[in-house]
Amino acid sequence: xxxxxTIMIDVDIDKKLRNLQSKRxxxxxxxxxxxxxxxxxxxxxxxxxxITKKVDKYLKEYRxxTIMIDEKIDERIRVMFGKHIIKCxxxxxxxxxxxxxxxxNTWLSAGFKKQ
Numbered sequence: 001x002x003x004x005x006t007i008m009i010d011v012d013i014d015k016k017l018r019n020l021q022s023k024r025x026x027x028x029x030x031x032x033x034x035x036x037x038x039x040x041x042x043x044x045x046x047x048x049x050x051i052t053k054k055v056d057k058y059l060k061e062y063r064x065x066t067i068m069i070d071e072k073i074d075e076r077i078r079v080m081f082g083k084h085i086i087k088c089x090x091x092x093x094x095x096x097x098x099x100x101x102x103x104x105n106t107w108l109s110a111g112f113k114k115q
């Protein structure tokens with residue numbers, strides 16, 4: 001099951017996703033959506049727990065995209081997102097507020113680093 005979400009995505013990650021999507025389309029007789037590409041990368045990272053370190057940089061360039069995200073992946077990301085907020089609140093961190101889009105960008109970055 002999937003649900004629609006709108007996120008702000010880093011333009012560098014967006015380019016990588018679109019390149020991956022085009023490769024999938026070349027090897028597939030059917031279409032391969034942008035959302036399916038994002039879910040593929042997130043599934044690789046979220047369910048395999050590949051991510052080891054948070055990326056605390058600001059997004060310099062981004063674009064708004066609306067995607068269909070797998071509910072299980074979304075749930076896992078929201079749990080990690082919540083843990084980060086709790087940790088930051090208890091440690092009184094100086095970091096600017098975290099966002100769901102930033103969390104997804106962190107996971108997607110990790111997915112491309114392991115390729």
